[in-house]
Amino acid sequence: MVALLGLSQPELKEWVQQQGQPAYRGQQLHQWIYQKGARSLGDITVFPKQWRESMAEVAIGRSSIYYRSQAGDETVKYLLKLADNQIIEAVGIPTEKRLTVCVSSQVGCPMGCDFCATGKGGFKRNLAAHEIVDQVLTVQEDFGRRVSNVVFMGMGEPLLNTENVLVALRSLNEDVGIGQRNMTVSTVGIRHRILELAEHKLQVTLAVSLHASNQVLREKLIPSALRYPLDELMAECREYVKITGRRLTFEYILLAGVNDLPEHAEELAELMRGFQCHVNLIPYNPINEVDYQRPSKDRIYQFVKVLEEYNVAVSVRYSRGLEADAACGQLRAMKS
Numbered sequence: 001m002v003a004l005l006g007l008s009q010p011e012l013k014e015w016v017q018q019q020g021q022p023a024y025r026g027q028q029l030h031q032w033i034y035q036k037g038a039r040s041l042g043d044i045t046v047f048p049k050q051w052r053e054s055m056a057e058v059a060i061g062r063s064s065i066y067y068r069s070q071a072g073d074e075t076v077k078y079l080l081k082l083a084d085n086q087i088i089e090a091v092g093i094p095t096e097k098r099l100t101v102c103v104s105s106q107v108g109c110p111m112g113c114d115f116c117a118t119g120k121g122g123f124k125r126n127l128a129a130h131e132i133v134d135q136v137l138t139v140q141e142d143f144g145r146r147v148s149n150v151v152f153m154g155m156g157e158p159l160l161n162t163e164n165v166l167v168a169l170r171s172l173n174e175d176v177g178i179g180q181r182n183m184t185v186s187t188v189g190i191r192h193r194i195l196e197l198a199e200h201k202l203q204v205t206l207a208v209s210l211h212a213s214n215q216v217l218r219e220k221l222i223p224s225a226l227r228y229p230l231d232e233l234m235a236e237c238r239e240y241v242k243i244t245g246r247r248l249t250f251e252y253i254l255l256a257g258v259n260d261l262p263e264h265a266e267e268l269a270e271l272m273r274g275f276q277c278h279v280n281l282i283p284y285n286p287i288n289e290v291d292y293q294r295p296s297k298d299r300i301y302q303f304v305k306v307l308e309e310y311n312v313a314v315s316v317r318y319s320r321g322l323e324a325d326a327a328c329g330q331l332r333a334m335k336s
């Protein structure tokens with residue numbers, strides 16, 4: 001076993017019984033690791049001393065905060081150090097009513113999207129389920145308030161790590177207490193994986209990173225679009241809506257002069273026709289490696305107007321955390 005975090009209450013009960021302890025200790029263990037923030041079995045003072053000491057090597061699966069930076073808008077970026085010294089990012093985004101955590105699903109990302117700092121930084125490995133759950137607990141503890149929402153929009157492509165992401169979603173829902181409807185998984189689209197997710201009939205929101213209104217443009221921005229073309233992706237998305245009955249979100253990054261012209265908006269509206277969906281426009285956040293520009297407010301407004309004329313539900317997401325390099329697409333495991 002790698003770590004205890006991510007295990008359900010029945011699984012923890014079974015585990016303590018295997019260690020020769022009574023089942024109720026599993027319940028205590030559950031409470032201590034998910035509610036009380038125990039970082040090692042040695043912390044769990046209700047356990048018999050001898051057992052605690054003999055179990056000292058068993059990992060709960062917590063990371064340590066390697067670096068923390070706060071933007072003027074209260075958004076906090078964390079660099080977290082994992083057991084093998086890899087560094088990942090998590091971001092805490094507070095509002096009056098909510099505390100949202102943007103979690104990573106991989107160390108780096110192999111997809112190599114042209115506008116994304118994570119994509120430019122290469123790929124190391126998938127995160128284990130406990131490493132995903134830990135990010136939420138870490139932000140919750142640091143803010144001293146309960147996390148209400150989780151978005152898989154940090155480093156990595158969640159659907160390349162579906163198995164562990166599913167375990168983490170279950171645990172965040174049942175063990176940490178975050179409603180499924182308050183969680184969003186964002187994907188650039190991996191063949192067959194959207195349908196695989198649909199089969200699990202979850203209530204989580206799926207966000208699909210589209211970023212282009214046609215195949216030629218999408219290939220330029222997203223290398224994997226060559227192997228998994230837009231029409232196939234859209235067909236899978238339609239099937240997803242049919243199976244789950246859930247509305248999809250499409251994300252569309254706005255790059256000045258590249259994909260933000262009125263004809264792109266019209267083409268996008270055409271793609272959305274008859275679709276139960278919501279379009280989230282994300283004005284580009286600058287990264288060092290490429291010289292894309294963020295469109296002007298006026299251009300963004302024009303784009304929104306065209307979509308609205310076609311009755312597409314649309315919103316603009318002005319990313320927070322820009323000053324802390326914590327905004328969408330700026331995540332890389334570096335101190336800024």
Ligand code: SAH
Pocket residue numbers: 115116117152153154155156157158186187188207208209251253282283284285286287328329330
């Ligand atoms: N790999 C997944 C989830 C992580 S990226 C995905 O691509 O969907 C989360 C979101 O941030 C995606 O919509 C992504 O396109 C967006 N993003 C990436 N780079 C960005 C940048 N430079 N500015 C704004 N948004 C960006």
Ligand code: SF4
Pocket residue numbers: 109110111112113116117118119120154155156157188
């Ligand atoms: Fe990976 Fe998403 Fe960045 Fe593309 S946008 S490189 S899929 S993290």
